Amino acid sequence: MAEKQYDWAAIAKNPKFVELHHKKSAFLFGWWIFSTVYYFLLPIGAAYAPGLFKVKVIGVINFGYVFALSQFFVSWGLAHYYAHVANKDFDRLTRELVDELK
Amino acid sequence: MKKLIAAFTLALSLGALAYAAEPAKAPAAPGAPAAMTAPAASPTAPAVAAPSATPAAPAATPAPAAPLKKEIKANKVITIGMFAVIIAITMSVVVWAAKRTKTAADFYAAGGGITGTQNGWAIAGDYMSAASFLGISGMISLYGYDGFMYSVGWLVAYITVLLIVAEPCRNAGKYTLGDILSFRTEPKPVRAVAAISTVAVSTFYLTAQMVGAGKLMALLVGVPYKTAIIGVGILMIGYVVFGGMTATTWVQIIKAGLLMSGAFLLSVLVMAKAGFNPIGFFSDIVNSPNIQDHVSKLLLKDGITMTGTDAGQRFLEPALFMKAPLDQISLGMALVLGTAGMPHILMRFFTVPTAQAARKSVIIAMWIIGGFYVLTTLLGFGAAINVTPQVISSVDAGGNMATLLLAQQLGSDISPIVGDIFLAFLCSVAFATILAVVSGLVLAASAAIAHDIYVNVIKDGHADQHEQVMAARVTSLCVGAVGIVIGIAAEKQNVAHLVALAFAVASSGNLPVVVMSLFWRKFNTAGVISGLLVGTIASIGLVMVSPNMTYPKTVAAGAKKIVAAMEKKQAALPPGATLDEKDLKALDKARKDYETNKDGKSILGLDAPILKLKNPGIFSIPLGFLAAIIGTLAFPSRRSEEMFDEIYVRQNTGIGMAKAIDH
Numbered sequence: 219m220a221e222k223q224y225d226w227a228a229i230a231k232n233p234k235f236v237e238l239h240h241k242k243s244a245f246l247f248g249w250w251i252f253s254t255v256y257y258f259l260l261p262i263g264a265a266y267a268p269g270l271f272k273v274k275v276i277g278v279i280n281f282g283y284v285f286a287l288s289q290f291f292v293s294w295g296l297a298h299y300y301a302h303v304a305n306k307d308f309d310r311l312t313r314e315l316v317d318e319l320k
Numbered sequence: 321m322k323k324l325i326a327a328f329t330l331a332l333s334l335g336a337l338a339y340a341a342e343p344a345k346a347p348a349a350p351g352a353p354a355a356m357t358a359p360a361a362s363p364t365a366p367a368v369a370a371p372s373a374t375p376a377a378p379a380a381t382p383a384p385a386a387p388l389k390k391e392i393k394a395n396k397v398i399t400i401g402m403f404a405v406i407i408a409i410t411m412s413v414v415v416w417a418a419k420r421t422k423t424a425a426d427f428y429a430a431g432g433g434i435t436g437t438q439n440g441w442a443i444a445g446d447y448m449s450a451a452s453f454l455g456i457s458g459m460i461s462l463y464g465y466d467g468f469m470y471s472v473g474w475l476v477a478y479i480t481v482l483l484i485v486a487e488p489c490r491n492a493g494k495y496t497l498g499d500i501l502s503f504r505t506e507p508k509p510v511r512a513v514a515a516i517s518t519v520a521v522s523t524f525y526l527t528a529q530m531v532g533a534g535k536l537m538a539l540l541v542g543v544p545y546k547t548a549i550i551g552v553g554i555l556m557i558g559y560v561v562f563g564g565m566t567a568t569t570w571v572q573i574i575k576a577g578l579l580m581s582g583a584f585l586l587s588v589l590v591m592a593k594a595g596f597n598p599i600g601f602f603s604d605i606v607n608s609p610n611i612q613d614h615v616s617k618l619l620l621k622d623g624i625t626m627t628g629t630d631a632g633q634r635f636l637e638p639a640l641f642m643k644a645p646l647d648q649i650s651l652g653m654a655l656v657l658g659t660a661g662m663p664h665i666l667m668r669f670f671t672v673p674t675a676q677a678a679r680k681s682v683i684i685a686m687w688i689i690g691g692f693y694v695l696t697t698l699l700g701f702g703a704a705i706n707v708t709p710q711v712i713s714s715v716d717a718g719g720n721m722a723t724l725l726l727a728q729q730l731g732s733d734i735s736p737i738v739g740d741i742f743l744a745f746l747c748s749v750a751f752a753t754i755l756a757v758v759s760g761l762v763l764a765a766s767a768a769i770a771h772d773i774y775v776n777v778i779k780d781g782h783a784d785q786h787e788q789v790m791a792a793r794v795t796s797l798c799v800g801a802v803g804i805v806i807g808i809a810a811e812k813q814n815v816a817h818l819v820a821l822a823f824a825v826a827s828s829g830n831l832p833v834v835v836m837s838l839f840w841r842k843f844n845t846a847g848v849i850s851g852l853l854v855g856t857i858a859s860i861g862l863v864m865v866s867p868n869m870t871y872p873k874t875v876a877a878g879a880k881k882i883v884a885a886m887e888k889k890q891a892a893l894p895p896g897a898t899l900d901e902k903d904l905k906a907l908d909k910a911r912k913d914y915e916t917n918k919d920g921k922s923i924l925g926l927d928a929p930i931l932k933l934k935n936p937g938i939f940s941i942p943l944g945f946l947a948a949i950i951g952t953l954a955f956p957s958r959r960s961e962e963m964f965d966e967i968y969v970r971q972n973t974g975i976g977m978a979k980a981i982d983h
Contacts, residue, residue, distance in 0.1 A: 224966075224969075224975060224976060226963075226965040226966035226969050227962075227965045229965070229969045229973075229975070230965040230968060230969055235969065235972070235973070238972060238973070239968075239972065242972065246483045246484065249479075249483060250479065250480065250483045250484060253476065253479040254476075254479075254480075254656060257472070257473065257476040257652065257656065258649065258652060260469060260472060261469070261642075261645060261648040261649050261652055262645070262649065264469060264638035264639065264642070264645070264648075265638075265639070265642075265645030265648070266645070268637065268638060268639060271637060271638055272633075272637050276599060277599040277602060277603060278599075278602045278603055278605075278606045278633060278636065279599065279602050279636070280633075280636055280637065282465060282469075282636070282637060282638055283465065283468070283636060286465075286468055286469050286472055287694070289472045289475070289476060290472070290475060290690045290693070290694060293475055293476055293478070293479055293686060293690065294686060294687065294690060296479060297478075297479070297482055297682070297683045297686050298683065300482060300483065300679075301679060301680070301683055304679060305676070309676065312972070312973045312974070315973060315975075316973065316975060319975070
């Protein structure tokens with residue numbers, strides 16, 4: 219299989235790649251930390267702030283239930299937000315970079 | 321060297337067996353479901369709970385309000401019929417897939433020809449074990465809020481998969497964990513160690529699944545345990561050996577479809593009972609006298625008195641079950657980081673053609689998995705309202721039969737035959753679930769042995785396609801056969817902690833080195849090896865000294881308490897009267913337990929656990945990361961640093977990826 223030889227070090231210094239790398243790293247690690255912190259608030263809160271979890275919000279449904287349910291929506295929301303940004307920004311930068319290398 | 325590696329791998333598989341050979345834990349805490357560690361993490365919960373809970377039953381459940389003795393026996397004809405339909409459909413998929421499986425890429429990665437949507441369903445099918453299906457809803461039906469809270473981590477784990485590993489693995493990987501890790505390191509030692517950790521994780525998980533499968537089938541359809549294991553094992557071998565990744569993928573997709581339809585249908589019935597009014601549904605929980613009574617009894621054990629709607633409301637609040645917050649946090653860490661380090665999940669990303677498809681597949685999987693857990697809440701609470709916690713725990717102390725009892729009851733409300741059909745349908749969902757999960761595990765373990773060890777370490781990568789596929793098939797057959805043997809051997813053993821252990825190894829061993837390979841320039845051979853070994857050994861070692869093991873002295877202490885209680889009861893009786901037969905038996909058994917256990921020591925010769933946590937993640941994960949960092953810095957490698965640009969560009973952009981697919 220004839221494989222095109224790439225100069226990886228040169229690509230790594232390409233401004234397009236540097237831009238991609240900066241944007242992506244900031245996004246990925248930033249949001250990963252957010253989602254992890256948000257998740258651990260659940261077991262930590264349940265253990266150390268049970269009073270808050272007992273507060274009734276709608277009828278007999280309490281804050282703890284709403285908070286646990288919100289974890290699902292936050293995860294789904296974040297997944298879609300990531301897909302949106304990746305499809306729009308990261309994929310575009312990648313395509314431009316690949317075109318430049320042709 | 322080669323022999324050494326082969327021997328080590330073998331030893332490790334056997335190690336899992338010996339590990340599982342840890343005697344089934346005697347019920348130390350009466351009333352505690354046997355599936356305590358990771359009630360849901362373990363599909364084996366029905367398994368473990370059923371046998372070990374029996375002796376404790378008299379002590380554990382003195383008098384549930386009205387212990388309606390209820391049996392769960394599926395209608396054999398209908399259930400076996402549905403099983404046959406599932407077997408027929410999946411086998412025709414295998415025949416179709418076998419024709420398409422010609423190269424190693426076909427076998428391990430379905431030729432990269434799975435679409436994002438298909439892969440999303442397959443990931444969900446690969447991931448959701450019978451534990452999710454039966455265990456979590458059971459936990460909710462008995463402990464309310466805590467069960468729901470427990471399910472959250474299983475979805476949030478996919479954020480790590482989505483953001484950190486899915487696309488880079490697609491871009492930089494090929495078939496296995498070893499491919500990613502050996503990219504810029506010394507391939508042979510790294511592949512060997514990666515294969516060992518993959519085989520370890522898969523064997524732990526597989527053992528738990530096989531034992532659970534055997535027990536579940538025995539309980540539901542009355543098939544003897546061994547027959548069930550051999551049957552499941554043969555099907556699993558058939559799927560993987562002949563159909564490779566293509567067949568495994570479709571079995572997983574079919575299973576996910578069945579699982580979602582079952583959960584959805586049952587949820588609709590539950591909501592129909594509540595008049596499709598969510599707020600009314602929750603009021604029903606709080607106002608159910610059975611739930612109130614159940615919660616009162618649970619709280620009484622902690623010396624708290626609470627009755628009426630207060631007790632009902634308490635069912636919707638945390639800490640009826642999870643009383644060790646640190647353990648939950650530790651398990652959460654293992655889930656959030658371990659899912660992304662599970663070899664059978666990582667492998668799924670090599671089956672799609674592009675990073676975009678990998679991304680899409682995770683998002684679809686997240687909707688299916690998350691949606692399923694939200695429905696599970698309805699099933700769990702629905703079972704608590706309609707079946708009642710008393711009945712559920714009388715059938716199985718761990719609550720694992722809640723969903724099935726619910727299906728039987730809601731179906732029978734329509735007409736008895738509908739109840740039978742519905743129960744049979746859910747049993748076949750459980751059956752399909754087991755098949756899908758074990759197939760994925762066998763495939764991952766075989767890929768590690770055949771691709772990493774045989775082709776790349778022993779044959780130096782010089783093997784033609786025919787030989788590679790042959791090696792993969794033979795290995796799958798062997799791995800499957802070992803799975804059957806371990807499954808049979810571990811029948812009487814306590815395997816509940818093995819799933820938690822698999823996640824601990826994946827999060828402490830695999831995940832740190834995968835992340836560092838992809839993102840850290842200095843990372844090198846020494847880092848991979850020390851990270852993987854320390855992470856894996858620390859997880860296993862910490863579990864060996866944790867409360868998951870059996871400590872005979874603790875068992876003896878528990879037995880002594882029962883003896884004392886029974887003797888007190890006898891003393892309180894009018895002279896001449898004796899204890900009834902049930903109590904006498906319990907007394908006799910407790911005395912024997914005390915005698916046999918009073919001088920015993922745990923498998924490592926301990927009197928009591930050193931580590932108080934059941935989930936070692938909180939210690940083993942930092943250890944894994946630390947070892948990888950120290951190893952890297954202690955033995956710097958210029959070559960690894962120079963090659964970082966290549967892997968970093970590849971993983972971000974997918975440039976040069978075609979090579980990874982059709983090489």
